[in-house]
Amino acid sequence: MNENLFRPQFDALKLSDKLWLMQTLAARYHLTFKELYAFSRWGQSCTTGLFEKGGREFVFVPGDTVTLGWEGFVQGMDKANREELADMFAEIEYEDTAEEFLRQGMAPVRQVTIGPMFVGRKLEEIGWENVPMNDPRITAHPDWLENLQKLDSKDGRSVEINQTVRFQRNGDSWQAWLCHPMTYPEFRRSLLWDLTATLPTPDEWAYLCGGGCRTLFPWGDGLDRKMKLHHFESEEDQGKPYDMEQPNFFGLSIAYDPYMREVVEADTLTTCGGDGGCNICGGMGPLLGYLPCSPHCKPEVREDNEIHNNFDFFRPVIRVQTSGWKMGSPGDER
Incomplete structure (x- = not known):
């Protein structure tokens, strides 16, 4: 196994070795290598390769062994988030703690090893x-x-x-x-046929979104009200970019709009990163409106396999084989 394809070793590579590795991978997987780029956000960073294939921009995301899922606060919520939940709890007469309430919608804590992959930087429409x-x-x-x-x-x-x-x-x-309405199986076949790509699994998606963060969101245990957010922007925000839509520490625009559900790889139609706006339309406020965008939120397994063309989106990934070759030196592929 080439350990340089995994985050601890990958991050420690000299830029010349990293450049050679990216060029080698581009040739193996028939992508056009563009450049090395340093991404940094919310306390995590990665200097990695940008690629292009078929008009789409991909980024190389190194693999890692990380802990996913959420069972409690690391930092705790600030006053604004606590007050928002308290008002909502009073309205629905909920008597348990905020931590217990949030935990019900979170995936269980588990340790997983995520393999390296090329990942589409932006969401794409389906059909x-x-x-x-x-x-x-x-x-x-x-x-x-x-x-x-x-x-x-x-x-x-x-x-x-x-x-x-x-x-x-x-x-x-x-x-x-x-x-062109289509079912989930039809879409998976078309993706493999058209792009020789696939979809991230729910665990892979959680890693791409949170990078193994232990807080509720990649930036902390609550919603940051200083951000410009889709559907909650003020007049003062006009002209500013949406904070969560900007590239994260892997260079991905991910989990930035609760109305946009990301289709992931599963036996039946399953989505992450949004709920189609259900919480927002239900008047549950910004925090719970954006909770489905948490990397730890339980994936939504849908009752049927019919893709909704206005709410379901996809992100192609190309998984990188980690065995069968080793990294030598620049100019010395083995």
Whole structure:
């Protein structure tokens, strides 16, 4: 096993050796190596390789043996988070502790070894095909185009027919997407066929999101109210980037919007990183609204295998084999 593919040894490599390793992996897995880049966030950091394949940007994430799951506070929540939970508990007449309440939705604590992999840096939609406005499947519906003309005169920005078509304004013109509903097994087959990639498992996703952090979130035991958050931004936040959407310590934009569920590898349709906005729509406030974005939150196993094209997203991963070769010296592949 090449131990240099795992975080302790990988982080200790000289930059020249790390550069050679990234170039070697790029050739083995048919990716284009772009550069080494240092990512640092929330007390964790990783200098790793950026890659491109098929118009997608990937980052190399070294493997590691980490503890996942959550059973109690490490730091404890601040006053604002405690007061938010207290108000909610009073409303629903909940009498147990905040720790016990949160623990019910958390995955059990376990130690796992995560293998190295190339990981898609951004979430991608499922089942939407970008097509030109003169596509026969669009022009066959003149009523769609007539309605767009009406919206255009009213400065409309987007319109969607559920599970059918979506139009979005782009300057003075419109762009179109056709929806292709699919099941979870169909999507997994298409991912393997189109990208020779797969999905992260729930444990891999938790590692990519939290890096083995022991706090409730990667930054601590509560929601940081200084952040600009999707669906809770103020007027003062206008123009600022969403904090949780910025690259994390592995260079990934992950778990930043509770409305966006990440499909993971499992026997049946399972998602992490969001609940489709259920907690937010239920008026449960920012902390519980974002709780599904915790790396320790229990994966949601869905009742059916039907993917929802507006709430379910994916992140391709390419797992790296750790046996069968060793790292020599730059220019000396063995």
